[in-house]
Amino acid sequence: MILTIDEKFDLLLGELKKINNRMDAMENRMEAMENRMEAMENRMDELESQTQAVMSNQLELYKKITLIEKRIEVVYDLAVDNWGNMVETKQRLKMLEA
Secondary structure: OOOOHHHHHHHHHHHHHHHHHHHHHHHHHHHHHHHHHHHHHHHHHHHHHHHHHHHHHHHHHHHHHHHHHHHHHHHHHHHHHHHHHHHHHHHHHHHHHO
16 A cells, blocks of 8 residues: 555654654653652752751750759769768767767
8 A cells, every 4th residue: 555645744743743742741740740859859958957957956055055064063062062061060069079
């Protein structure tokens, strides 16, 4: 069967339409993928921002904990000194009573 040029062009046009439809479907999928990628990038930016805030807060907490540790150490030293003074005072009182 021999096809005329018009028939060949019609077949070619049909094939090109199929290709065009497939390309449209691919374009739609690519757009959906691009939208998802943008959403993921936005979430990653938000996570990065939150991580920076947490790191900043962590540094502040570290500074405050260090300060509290120093204060506890001072209070502990004072308590130990006072305990020693109290024991010495009790011993002196016992010696005076005897």
